[in-house]
Amino acid sequence: MQPTLKTFTKAALMSGLFLGFASVAMAKDVTINVAVQSMGNAGSIETVEYSSTAARKFQNSVFEQLIALDLQDPNLASKPGLATEWKWIDDKTLEFKLRPNVKFHNGDTMTAEDVVFSFSDERFGLLPSQTAAREKGETTFTRADGSKGIVPPATVAASRASEWPLLDHVEAVNDLTVRFVMKKATLDTEARLARVNYAAIISKRGFMKTASWNAWAAKPIATGPYKVENIEPGSAIHMVANPDYWGGKPPIDKLNILVVPEAASRVNGLMSGEYDIISDVGPDQVPMIEGSSDFRVVGGPVANVRFIALDENNGPLKNVKVRQALSHAIDRQTIVKTLWGGRTAMSQGFQHPLFGDLFATDHQTSEYNPQLAKQLLAESGYKGEPITYRAHNNYYPNELTIAQYNLENLRAIGFNIEFSVIDNPNDPSPHRMMQDLSNTAYFAFPAALLANNCPNGTYNTKTNPKSGMWQNDEFDRLCDVLNKSTDRAEVKKAFTRALDIIENEDPGMIVLHQNAILYGKRSNIEWAPSAMFAMDFTPGHFAIKN
Secondary structure, eight states, rough: OOOOOOOOOHHHHHSEEEEETTTOOOOOOOOOEEEEEOOOOTTOOOOOTTOOGGGGGGGGGGOOOSSSEOTTTTTTOOSSSSSEEEEETTTTEEEEEEEEOBBOOOOOOOHHHHHHTTTHHHHHTTTTHHHHHHHOOOSSETTTTEEEEEEOHHHHHHHHHOOTTTEEEEEEEETTTTEESSOOSSSSHHHHHHTTTTTOOOOOOHHHHHHHHHHHHSSOOOOSSSEEEETTTTTTEEEETTTOTOOOOOSEEEEEEEEOOHHHHHHHHHHHHHHHHEEOGGGHHHHHHTTTTTTTEEEEEEEEEEEEEEETTTGGGGGGGHHHHHTTTTOHHHHIIHHHHSSSSSOSSSOOOOGGGGGGGTTTOOOOHHHHHHEEEEEEEOOOOEEEEOOSSSSTTTTHHHHHHHHHHHHHTTEEEEEEEEEEEEOSTOOOEEEEEEEEEEEEHHHHHHHTSSTTTTTTTOTTTTTTBOOOHHHHHHHHHHHHHOOOOHHHHHHHHHHHHHIIISSEEEEEEEEEEEEEEEEEEEEOSSSSSSOOOOOOEEEEOO
């Protein structure tokens, strides 16, 4: 069955691309310092290597895709990006018309050749000569023409198969037309092309001329409004405006992303004038910031779901009734209304409205029911064996406050919880049972959230026995439907059933809430955060009032 045709025209683009601040004048030589909790993988902002919740805040300032997401839309609608229009020309071929005169950070003009290369074997490190070099521990390889090329890490090579399972190849028709040819018709191709990670368009010449992967990952050449000037690994990313940006002059001349791990230090730095914007403000810090008319708190729910992952391979969690009891022991309403002060939302299970008509409207996650939790725990034969619960030190906003509240409730019901705060809660061992996690719906399709639990996913025990936590045969079959069916009704039915299995029937996770990101900023800055983790500093979305 052919996917639904979708074509966006230049007229639509011109009528709705920018939001303006009519009464706002920008100062000259604007320098903005943004304090964040973390920058993710130190020394790298490459989207195919690493795209943590931390990195997603700034990667979109450097990288762009053929299809863009409207970051100011709560449901993140798609819109033209580096492509002005696209359409399915048959049930396996999606054709794009590229935006003319787009400049890369090195001054080169983007063509179809760059788009093809962005999805090529060399870009992902899949050429046989790259594989051979990687196995020898070498960082470069020799091309057929005798020139030297770089060798991406094994994780990058593996990502192409997992993130583009049905992509056959990309071909250039002419300088401004490309075609994505699929092995099989798929409903999620357009959605996958709208995400920053694994779909960003890069400069072919820039990549091929780079001396090493590390050098490339620290200073990639793409098309975004800002280009990397330099990185201080783990400490700061210094960006400057891309003067040739196709979308107009960027509103910030120098954009500094500064790592400030302690929340109190970020707040103090904002109020002292050291920082202009700070991320990951806790609900308890809002009154302090808004106690002054010079500052405001903005932000709210993002397309990310916080949950507790359950490792069914270890200890009491091998018993499904123990996991079911855990799922009924979480008071989500209090978490959202009291611990978050109503600044986020309860999630209707492991999904997001971004999914549109595929949203499982009939699904409900397990209700908070302490009495049922106690009953299930008694039926399980649980005798007070220790259950480990691992959390980060506030990697996620408000994480420790929520974890401590959950801990009290769990112990009151009768669970013997051993709680710990560690750097790597995901470290697989016989002691891993419960751990704090989140997943981002970074493209508009159910597989975006469930992929880690599906076959070949990080958490799937059958196909990833070393680090997997959970697996269910029926769930795996449903994943196949999500990935391969072109019948939207069938996909929605499969998604609804998959959610019921992983959340209620054979729990592999406990959904907590929709994640939220709160930012503190100077009151004279006109800026609104996005419904994604990405901070939007594109033209028309940032200004400083006179």
